[in-house]
Amino acid sequence: MLPSMARRIYLFLLVCFCASHALAADTLYQGGDSLNSSNTLVSKNKIFILGFVRIGSVESSASYLGIWYYNETSHPFWLANRDKPIADNSGVLALDGSGNMKLTYSGGDLVDFYSSPSSTTNLTAVLEDSGNFVLRDKNSGGQQDLWRSFDDPTDTFLPGMKLGINHTSGQTWSLMSWLSDVVPTPAGPFTFEWDPKGKELVIKRRDVIYWTSGHLTNSTFENIDRNTGFLSVSNADEDYIMFTVSSNQFTPQYQRNFSRWQMKYDGNIVDDFTKQAYGATSCKGNNADAGCEKWSGPACRSSMNSFEMRRGSFDNTVFSMDNNSSLSISDCMDICWKNCSCSGVTTTGNNDNNTGCTFFYGNLTPDPNGSADQYYVIVGQVSSGKRYWLLIILAPVGFVSMMGLAGVLWYLRRRRHRAYFIISIRAEKYLNELLTLDSTNDTPELENDGNKGHNLKVYSAATIMAATNSFSADNKLGQGGFGPVYKVV
Numbered sequence: 001m002l003p004s005m006a007r008r009i010y011l012f013l014l015v016c017f018c019a020s021h022a023l024a025a026d027t028l029y030q031g032g033d034s035l036n037s038s039n040t041l042v043s044k045n046k047i048f049i050l051g052f053v054r055i056g057s058v059e060s061s062a063s064y065l066g067i068w069y070y071n072e073t074s075h076p077f078w079l080a081n082r083d084k085p086i087a088d089n090s091g092v093l094a095l096d097g098s099g100n101m102k103l104t105y106s107g108g109d110l111v112d113f114y115s116s117p118s119s120t121t122n123l124t125a126v127l128e129d130s131g132n133f134v135l136r137d138k139n140s141g142g143q144q145d146l147w148r149s150f151d152d153p154t155d156t157f158l159p160g161m162k163l164g165i166n167h168t169s170g171q172t173w174s175l176m177s178w179l180s181d182v183v184p185t186p187a188g189p190f191t192f193e194w195d196p197k198g199k200e201l202v203i204k205r206r207d208v209i210y211w212t213s214g215h216l217t218n219s220t221f222e223n224i225d226r227n228t229g230f231l232s233v234s235n236a237d238e239d240y241i242m243f244t245v246s247s248n249q250f251t252p253q254y255q256r257n258f259s260r261w262q263m264k265y266d267g268n269i270v271d272d273f274t275k276q277a278y279g280a281t282s283c284k285g286n287n288a289d290a291g292c293e294k295w296s297g298p299a300c301r302s303s304m305n306s307f308e309m310r311r312g313s314f315d316n317t318v319f320s321m322d323n324n325s326s327l328s329i330s331d332c333m334d335i336c337w338k339n340c341s342c343s344g345v346t347t348t349g350n351n352d353n354n355t356g357c358t359f360f361y362g363n364l365t366p367d368p369n370g371s372a373d374q375y376y377v378i379v380g381q382v383s384s385g386k387r388y389w390l391l392i393i394l395a396p397v398g399f400v401s402m403m404g405l406a407g408v409l410w411y412l413r414r415r416r417h418r419a420y421f422i423i424s425i426r427a428e429k430y431l432n433e434l435l436t437l438d439s440t441n442d443t444p445e446l447e448n449d450g451n452k453g454h455n456l457k458v459y460s461a462a463t464i465m466a467a468t469n470s471f472s473a474d475n476k477l478g479q480g481g482f483g484p485v486y487k488v489v
């Protein structure tokens with residue numbers, strides 16, 4: 001097993017905001033006003049900053065023009081030149097006298113944001129407290145936005161942005177993930193889009209549907225845990241969705257309260273306010289719950305198979321590497337999925353920027369201490385049947401405690417009595433918890449005993465409480481010999 005890998009510190013996230021000092025202004029004016037790597041624009045109430053930012057591995061000095069939250073340096077939510085990083089500090093954003101706004105560097109022009117068709121303009125480019133960088137013409141009343149950063153989203157969806165399509169111009173608004181946590185190139189494997197026909201949000205991986213939100217009905221999506229705040233517009237000109245925020249809420253001090261969705265490189269849409277994640281958290285193989293699409297793959301991948309993150313070591317030395325830096329962790333998982341001899345995968349240890357794949361072909365010996373390397377491992381080989389079923393025995397409500405469970409086990413062992421009740425698992429987060437041994441660590445011995453002695457899983461009271469919605473009457477399926485039986489939701 002790659003001994004060097006275990007010791008190697010591979011993740012160098014360097015987001016350097018060091019040289020910047022604030023201009024203490026939020027506006028660039030036509031006529032030679034410019035921004036270079038030593039200064040920034042700050043929105044009126046200090047919510048957002050526009051400036052040059054360096055992202056990448058230690059060796060990389062790739063510089064990007066970006067927008068980020070004032071005190072939050074981890075991940076700029078907008079990048080102007082994500083596909084064309086600047087290798088030095090020569091980047092300049094300028095609004096010249098003829099009304100052209102462009103990003104230039106030592107090698108010439110990099111991005112043309114806007115070219116004025118007339119010489120009589122009086123343009124201003126303002127970084128607003130919404131996070132939108134907007135170009136307007138004072139001479140034509142300043143009403144019309146000539147260019148908006150919100151129309152060219154990166155991987156983050158904020159209130160005021162749209163996801164969808166402008167039928168007149170053909171412009172689409174969608175998010176595209178970074179390639180890895182330190183590589184922002186728009187070659188990321190995931191996109192987040194609005195499907196106007198199905199009226200649903202869709203995550204695609206390399207153009208294949210990966211997750212869907214379910215239809216928007218009454219401001220809610222079936223697979224999104226949030227029951228308000230969506231506006232969808234559909235007419236001859238446009239089809240889009242946006243977050244709605246009432247105008248009295250739209251004050252600077254509340255700005256950070258609003259949901260901010262980020263399309264992560266690993267395939268999750270994360271709501272940074274509620275901390276909920278949709279997509280890759282559940283969709284790791286053939287799970288079709290929670291909006292997931294089953295992965296296409298060879299027949300050796302049964303309907304039970306999926307990837308799980310596990311710590312341990314592979315018990316033989318057979319592995320192979322693909323150092324292609326266009327491959328993200330999700331691409332690696334997909335390649336592994338399609339090769340019946342592959343059992344696990346990681347990006348760790350290849351390229352410094354967490355791209356490229358290492359594939360493993362043996363069995364993983366788990367590390368109970370939790371200090372070994374982590375891998376995505378294909379689990380659940382032993383199955384048939386379409387839906388996932390778990391066998392759980394529950395004691396009567398009053399006895400569901402560790403003692404109660406121990407009693408049941410003891411009883412079972414003595415009597416060799418088998419009475420299993422079938423419980424359908426629907427919600428992936430509980431499924432994950434139920435299948436991951438280390439998350440049920442408050443009953444470790446019972447758990448092992450349960451697995452070995454009875455082919456029976458035992459879960460902590462807290463897990464079961466959560467999974468059965470605190471034994472809500474709605475989840476009660478019936479009464480059995482050992483007590484009531486609950487549906488795990």
Ligand SMILES: *[C@@H]1O[C@H](CO)[C@@H](O)[C@H](O)[C@H]1NC(C)=O
Nearest residue numbers: 034035036037038039089090
């Ligand atoms: C940025 O511009 C200022 C003047 O606006 C100048 O003093 C400074 O040297 C420039 N910095 C770089 C890195 O070009």
Ligand SMILES: *[C@@H]1O[C@H](CO)[C@@H](O)[C@H](O)[C@H]1NC(C)=O
Nearest residue numbers: 045046047048069070071256
């Ligand atoms: C940024 O941090 C400073 C100091 O920690 C704090 O006083 C200020 O309120 C923060 N600003 C925002 C917009 O959160």
Ligand SMILES: *[C@@H]1O[C@H](CO)[C@@H](O)[C@H](O)[C@H]1NC(C)=O
Nearest residue numbers: 029031120121122123138139
């Ligand atoms: C542009 O507009 C600003 C304020 O709106 C005004 O002060 C300035 O004189 C105008 N410049 C030109 C060239 O019209």
Ligand SMILES: *[C@@H]1O[C@H](CO)[C@@H](O)[C@H](O)[C@H]1NC(C)=O
Nearest residue numbers: 166167168169170171237238
């Ligand atoms: C849609 O595109 C047309 C043509 O470019 C433009 O006039 C219109 O303002 C756009 N609508 C929106 C909401 O951007």
Ligand SMILES: *[C@@H]1O[C@H](CO)[C@@H](O)[C@H](O)[C@H]1NC(C)=O
Nearest residue numbers: 217218219220226227228229
């Ligand atoms: C829509 O949601 C509102 C507020 O939650 C509720 O009062 C109303 O009954 C819902 N309508 C439908 C058709 O579900």
Ligand SMILES: *[C@@H]1O[C@H](CO)[C@@H](O)[C@H](O)[C@H]1NC(C)=O
Nearest residue numbers: 252253254255256257258273
């Ligand atoms: C929203 O932000 C304000 C100001 O920071 C805070 O007072 C309020 O409690 C927040 N609301 C929620 C729901 O978190």
Ligand SMILES: *[C@@H]1O[C@H](CO)[C@@H](O)[C@H](O)[C@H]1NC(C)=O
Nearest residue numbers: 322323324325326327328331
């Ligand atoms: C690297 O992977 C990309 C995406 O799969 C592929 O298009 C490209 O040809 C590969 N490059 C090499 C050198 O194999």
Ligand SMILES: *[C@@H]1O[C@H](CO)[C@@H](O)[C@H](O)[C@H]1NC(C)=O
Nearest residue numbers: 319320338339340341342361
């Ligand atoms: C699966 O991986 C093994 C080991 O690298 C390789 O020899 C084999 O050709 C792969 N099979 C397919 C179908 O790609």
Ligand SMILES: *[C@@H]1O[C@H](CO)[C@@H](O)[C@H](O)[C@H]1NC(C)=O
Nearest residue numbers: 321322323324349350351356
């Ligand atoms: C891939 O990268 C690893 C680690 O840097 C190196 O040991 C290996 O030789 C590389 N493989 C190829 C085919 O370049």
Ligand SMILES: *[C@@H]1O[C@H](CO)[C@@H](O)[C@H](O)[C@H]1NC(C)=O
Nearest residue numbers: 060183185325351352353355
């Ligand atoms: C990622 O790292 C590899 C090798 O370490 C390098 O070849 C590649 O250019 C890097 N990609 C980016 C976008 O920095």
Ligand SMILES: *[C@@H]1O[C@H](CO)[C@@H](O)[C@H](O)[C@H]1NC(C)=O
Nearest residue numbers: 312366367368369370371372
């Ligand atoms: C786990 O920890 C124990 C005690 O610290 C140690 O003896 C054992 O070797 C460790 N096992 C692994 C797989 O690291």
